[in-house]
Amino acid sequence: MEQNKHPLTNEVGAPVPDNENSITAGPRGPVVIQDVWLLEKMAHFNREVIPERRMHAKGWGAYGEFICTKDISKYTRAKVFEKGKKTDVFVRFSTVAGERGAADAERDIRGCALKFYTEEGNWDLVGNNTPVFFIRDVHNFSDLNRAVKRDPGTGLRSAQNNWDFWTLLPECFHQITITMSDRGIPKDFRHMDMFGEHTFSFYNKENKRVWVKFHLKSEQGIACLSDQEAAQVIAKDRESHGRDLHDAIEKGNYPKWKMYVQIMTEEQAKKMPYNPFDITKVWYHKDFPLIEVGELVLNRNPQNYFAEVEQAAFTPAHVVPGIGFSPDKFLQGRLFAYGDAQRYRLGVNYNQIPVNKAHCEVNEYHRDGFMRVDGNYGGTPAYTPNSAGVWAAQPDVMEPPLDLQGAMYRYDPKDDPTDNCFEQGGKLYRLLDRKHRDLIIENTKNNMEGVSSNIKYRHAVHCLKADEEYGKKMAEALKLDFLKVQELAKLSNNELNKITSDPTQVW
Ligand code: HEM
CATH class of the missing domain: 2.40.180.10 (Catalase core domain)
Structure with missing residues (x-):
């Protein structure tokens, strides 16, 4: 057979004689374990998928x-x-x-x-x-992703879960308004x-x-x-x-x-x-x-x-x-x-990994670990301080000190009277022309299809708290009773969440 100009090798550079026909015991017999190239090929393939990013996967x-x-x-x-x-x-x-x-x-x-x-x-x-962003406390982050990703029961994406979570945290309102706008x-x-x-x-x-x-x-x-x-x-x-x-x-x-x-x-x-x-x-x-x-x-x-x-x-x-x-x-x-x-x-x-590697010199004391492929710094001291005079910290790049105040506690920004979750979303709405305001209403209506009415009321109340017209148009589009939206808007965020999550209420 003529020698190919681009020879196929195995994973360590040895020539591969045949990449299509398994070694079998006789022409109609079973595959033998001695076909190590076949085993390597299958084993590598099984390990080719790495975990995708938990979010931002695509x-x-x-x-x-x-x-x-x-x-x-x-x-x-x-x-x-x-x-x-x-x-x-x-x-x-x-x-x-x-x-x-x-x-x-x-x-x-x-x-x-x-x-x-x-x-x-x-x-x-x-x-x-x-x-x-939607939220502002790390505690809510994994929950946000659970709510916008797939429902654990059905495996389907769920507008109900998505809007339930978003509307129970009023700080999401500003980002919801942007996401439902044309820029979504x-x-x-x-x-x-x-x-x-x-x-x-x-x-x-x-x-x-x-x-x-x-x-x-x-x-x-x-x-x-x-x-x-x-x-x-x-x-x-x-x-x-x-x-x-x-x-x-x-x-x-x-x-x-x-x-x-x-x-x-x-x-x-x-x-x-x-x-x-x-x-x-x-x-x-x-x-x-x-x-x-x-x-x-x-x-x-x-x-x-x-x-x-x-x-x-x-x-x-x-x-x-x-x-x-x-x-x-x-x-x-x-x-x-x-x-x-x-x-x-x-x-x-x-x-x-090349795409992650710094383009400048990297001098660190990290060593070993899976897939260490860079020579691992040879015999350079792996500890600090050392007397070899290598790789000392650089105090001249130290950040300035930062004064912090207050007692250690789990602060809820909603308890802060200066915190208003709806003001900036309302200002954004008013900045937009008629066409772009209507788009927010239309997109929200479409996106909330199939969502239960208690959650729709919660969102319409938030819109009303942000802007009179935004609330009214949202109530109309979602086919809600605007008088009821106005009544609910008198409640605090916590009271609104409570009543709209109460299974005994009829919506
Ligand atoms: C506490 C809040 C957050 C946490 C815990 C978090 C966590 C993560 C994690 C674990 C990943 C996957 C990383 C990987 O596998 O390489 C990721 C990806 C990403 N996150 Fe966040 N995230 C948060 C908030 C945000 C915010 C506020 C932004 C934007 C300002 C953001 C932008 C991104 C982007 C762009 C990626 C994809 C990065 C890439 O292309 O590889 N995240 N996030």
């Missing part, structure tokens, strides 16, 4: 670069924000509720995870396409904005801290799909967002976003009428204007989906000098969750 990625175009050194010492600096970036976009095989064009928020390979380590900005189904990833959502911190060379929120605005503009358009897209193409991103980059039509920051001083934060670290609330642009800082461009597709997109691992815990966290308790929870998920999903050495 996603697409691309490489690019971030260019800092403005001088913001008065706020941050981060190298990535030195004027003129170009930094390599990898971005993974995702939907949240759907599994790995779900359709892209669903009504859902979109994840936007950005990895900046800076010269002082990787900075991950793991955000979404909306400026706020972006046309694709290129035509949407991205937000860090949380309050983070910047500190400069003098170690002076400010609070910061990150925004990335699409230079392609915003484009969204109606429920009907999305249904048509999904019928033909479940990968519409991924295909759009891939094809645009292949054609050289590179998508771009301008990055902006909002800055709040520590003094301003102390005087804020509401909690500036509450992720369910925005900072108004008129009080905290957007400051342009640079541009992100995506210009290269991954070569292998599993290696680069599925194995990508982002965590808000990865910050670099000049960028820090904030007292946002939701952010604090995330600082633990991601690394923990990735140690389970990819293994303890997941930061050695």
Whole structure:
């Protein structure tokens, strides 16, 4: 037989004589265990599926670069924000509720995870396409996902579970309003904005801290799909967002976003009428204007989906000098969750996978663990302090100290008289024109199909608390008694939850 120019080998490089015919005892006899290549092939295949991300399972990625175009050194010492600096970036976009095989064009928020390979380590900005989030306490996070994912009994997605959970936590209202608006189904990833959502911190060379929120605005503009358009897209193409991103980059039509920051001083934060670290609330642009800082461009597709997109691992815990966290308790929870998920999903050495690996030198005392593939630092001391003079900590990158106040306790923001869960959603509604207000009502009605009336009343009450017209239109669309909605709106959040969860009440 003529020798093939591209010889097939086994997993350790030995030539494979036959990849199609099993070794059998006689032409019609059983397979023998000596066909070790067959055993290896089957065994590897059985282990090829890794756990999908618990949420944000369906996603697409691309490489690019971030260019800092403005001088913001008065706020941050981060190298990535030195004027003129170009930094390599990898971005993974995702939907949240759907599994790995779900359709892209669903009504859902979109994840936007950005990895900046800076010269002082990787900075991950793991955000979404909306400026706020549904909830604000980590305790509610796993429950949110259980409510929006599949019902444990039927295995079906359940609008009832989804709306029951959302409406029992009034802080969800702002994000519900956004999700039910036209922006609830972006046309694709290129035509949407991205937000860090949380309050983070910047500190400069003098170690002076400010609070910061990150925004990335699409230079392609915003484009969204109606429920009907999305249904048509999904019928033909479940990968519409991924295909759009891939094809645009292949054609050289590179998508771009301008990055902006909002800055709040520590003094301003102390005087804020509401909690500036509450992720369910925005900072108004008129009080905290957007400051342009640079541009992100995506210009290269991954070569292998599993290696680069599925194995990508982002965590808000990865910050670099000049960028820090904030007292946002939701952010604090995330600082633990991601690394923990990735140690389970990819293994303890997941930061050695090329897409996750820093582009600068990494000198750490971590050793060993499954799939250690980098030489494990040879004979370099594995302990610190040591007398060999290697790898000492760098106190000059220490964050400034942060004053904290108050007793340790389980605080419920709803007990705080300055907390209003409906004000910002109401303001957003009033900012919109007739067409976009009507869309929220129409989309909510469609999305609540099959949901029981007690939950519909709960939501209509929230709409009314946000805005008279929003409440009235919602009651009409959901075919509710508006007088009853008005009566219920006199109750506190807790009383409303109680009465609308009371099985003896008739709705
Ligand atoms: C306490 C709240 C939260 C917890 C505990 C949490 C936890 C997680 C976990 C465990 C993953 C899967 C990570 C992996 O397997 O690699 C994930 C993915 C993700 N989360 Fe969160 N999350 C929270 C809130 C948020 C918020 C507020 C945002 C947006 C601002 C967000 C954006 C994302 C994105 C974009 C991904 C996908 C990352 C990727 O593409 O690999 N999450 N989250």
